[in-house]
Amino acid sequence: xxxxxxxxxxxxxxxxxxxxxxxxxxxxxxxxxxxxxxxxxxxxxxxxxxxxxxxxxxxxxxxxxxxxxxxxxxxxxxxxxxxxxxxxxxxxxxxxxxxxxxxxxxxxxxxxxxxxxxxxxxxxxxxxxxxxxxxxxxxxxxxxxxxxxxxxxxxxxxxxxxxxxxxxxxxxxxxxxxxxx
Amino acid sequence: xxxxxxxxxxxxxxxxxxxxxxxxxxxxxxxxxxxxxxxxxxxxxxxxxxxxxxxxxxxxxxxxxxxxxxxxxxxxxxxxxxxxxxxxxxxxxxxxxxxxxxxxxxxxxxxxxxxxxxxxxxxxxxxxxxxxxxxxxxxxxxxxxxxxxxxxxxxxxxxxxxxxxxxxxxxxxxxxxxxxxxxxxx
Numbered sequence: 001x002x003x004x005x006x007x008x009x010x011x012x013x014x015x016x017x018x019x020x021x022x023x024x025x026x027x028x029x030x031x032x033x034x035x036x037x038x039x040x041x042x043x044x045x046x047x048x049x050x051x052x053x054x055x056x057x058x059x060x061x062x063x064x065x066x067x068x069x070x071x072x073x074x075x076x077x078x079x080x081x082x083x084x085x086x087x088x089x090x091x092x093x094x095x096x097x098x099x100x101x102x103x104x105x106x107x108x109x110x111x112x113x114x115x116x117x118x119x120x121x122x123x124x125x126x127x128x129x130x131x132x133x134x135x136x137x138x139x140x141x142x143x144x145x146x147x148x149x150x151x152x153x154x155x156x157x158x159x160x161x162x163x164x165x166x167x168x169x170x171x172x173x174x175x176x177x178x179x180x181x
Numbered sequence: 182x183x184x185x186x187x188x189x190x191x192x193x194x195x196x197x198x199x200x201x202x203x204x205x206x207x208x209x210x211x212x213x214x215x216x217x218x219x220x221x222x223x224x225x226x227x228x229x230x231x232x233x234x235x236x237x238x239x240x241x242x243x244x245x246x247x248x249x250x251x252x253x254x255x256x257x258x259x260x261x262x263x264x265x266x267x268x269x270x271x272x273x274x275x276x277x278x279x280x281x282x283x284x285x286x287x288x289x290x291x292x293x294x295x296x297x298x299x300x301x302x303x304x305x306x307x308x309x310x311x312x313x314x315x316x317x318x319x320x321x322x323x324x325x326x327x328x329x330x331x332x333x334x335x336x337x338x339x340x341x342x343x344x345x346x347x348x349x350x351x352x353x354x355x356x357x358x359x360x361x362x363x364x365x366x367x
Contacts, residue, residue, distance in 0.1 A: 040235050041307035044300060045317075079299055079319050086226045166228040 023143060023179025025053030025069065030141065032176040033071055037153075038168040045174075050075035055179055057136070057143060062110035067117055067134075067145075069103045069175070073124075091160035098124045103132075114145070123156040141178055148174040194261050195361050203251040204362060207244055207285065208340075214240040214288075215337050235307065238296060241289035242305050248285035255282075264356045274346070277339060284336040291329040298322035 025031050027049060036045040053069035073093035078084055088095040105119035106129075114136035121128045134147040153159050154169050196204075217237040224230040263271050293314060296303050300317035304310045315321060350358035 040231060042235065042302060042304045043310075044302075046300065079317070079322065082226050163228055166231060 021056065021058055021143075021179075023055045023057060025051070025055060025177045025179060027051065029178040029180035031178045032174075033069070034174050035076070036172040036174060037170065039166055044078075046076060046078055048072065048075045049077050053177060055143075055145060055177065057145075057179070059136075062115050063108055065105070065108045065115065065117075067103070067105040067108070067119070069177070071101045072099060073101055074099060089160075092158055094124060103130075114147075117147075121151070123151075124158060126156045128155065139178075141180075143179040145177040145179070146175070148172055194357075195364060195366055196260060197254075197258055198365060199254055200251070200258065200260065201362065201365060203247055203254065207247050207251065210240050210244045210247070211285070211336070211340060214244060215333060215340075218333055235304075238292065238303050239306055241292045242303065242311070244285060245289035245293075248282070248289075252282060252286075261361065264350075264358055266354075277343060277346075281336075281339055281343065284332060284339065288329070288332045288336050291325060291332050295322060295325035295329045298325050 031051070031053075032047060033051050034045050034047040036043060038044070048071045050072040051070060053067070055065070055067045057065045057067075072095075074088055074095035076084065076087055076093065078087070087093055090097075093101075101121075101123040103119055103121050105117045107118045109116045109118075111133065114134045116131055117134055118129065118131045121130045128151075130149055130151070132147050132149045134145050137144045137146070150170060150172050152169050153167075153171050159167065159169075214237060217233055217240065221230060221233040221237060224233065263274055266274075293303055293311070297313045297315045298318050298321040302310055302313055347359045347362070350356050351360070
C-alpha cells in the first residue's frame, strides 16, 4: 500500500509506452522485403535492400494500429549490375521519377494471429487499395510482422513489352518486418 | 534386362552401342554447352539472353544425367582395351579419360551451385524444378562463378586434346582408335 503511488506512476508509464509504441522498420532491424516472380518458369525471389517503415501497434488495441512502408525501387537487387540497371529504367520502375513505392494503411482489423491491413499501395504513381493479412509474433527482438500479397506489375505500368511472355505479370511481395523502437 | 545382355561386347575390340550413343550424345551437348557458355555472357540484357542461360542450364543437366548413366554403364561394361601404343600414351589416355568423366559431372554441378547462389533455381526444361543446393549469397556466387569457369575451360582444353589425339591415331598412326568409336555394330 505504501508503494501505491510508485506503482501507479510505473504502470502509467508502461501503458504510455505501449500506447504510443511506434516501431521503426528498416533493413537494420533485420527486416526483409522482396518480390517473387517467374521468368521463363523459373521463380526468382529478389530483395529490396533499402526501405523504411513505421508501425504503430498495440496488441490491446489492434484496430488503432497504423502501418506505413516505403520501399526504394532503386534498391531492387538481382545481384547483377546489368539487371539492376535494366529494372530501374523508365519502362520498369522508373526509379529516377518514382524513387519510392509505398503502402499506407487506412484501416486495420484484428484477425486470428494478427490483423488485416487495408490501405493504399502506390507504385510508379499509380494507386490501388489492397488488403493484406499480417501475422504478428512477439520475439525477443520485438514485434515481428509477416505477410505477403500478390500484385499485377502491369496494373502499375511496370515492364517493357519486349519481356512480355518472359516475365510473369504476377508478383508476390513478401515482407518480414521487425519493429525496433 | 535383355538389352544389356545382347549389348555386351562380343570381343574386347569394340564399344557397345550404348557406349557409342552416350559418347556422341554427350559430345554434342558438351560442345553446345561450352559454346553457349562463352557467348551468352556477352549478350545484352534481353529475353534472348535469359532464354540462352536457361538452355545452357538444361544442356548442363542433360550432360550430368547422361554422364551418370555413362559412368554406370562403364562400371558394368568393360570397354575395349587400348590399342598398342607407348606406355606414356596409355597413361595419358587413361588419365585424360578419367579427368573427362570427372569434369562431365563437375562442370554441370558447379554451374548448378553457381546458379542457385545467384538466386536462380534450375528448372529443367522449364518444367522440372531441381532442388536448391545453396541459398542466394553474392560472395558464394562469385566464387562458384570462378570455379565453373575454370572447370569448363579445363574441360574445353581436354576435349580439344581428346579430339587431336583421336585424329592423330586415325591419320598418323592409322589405327582403329577413332574408327571403333564410329562403327555401329548390329
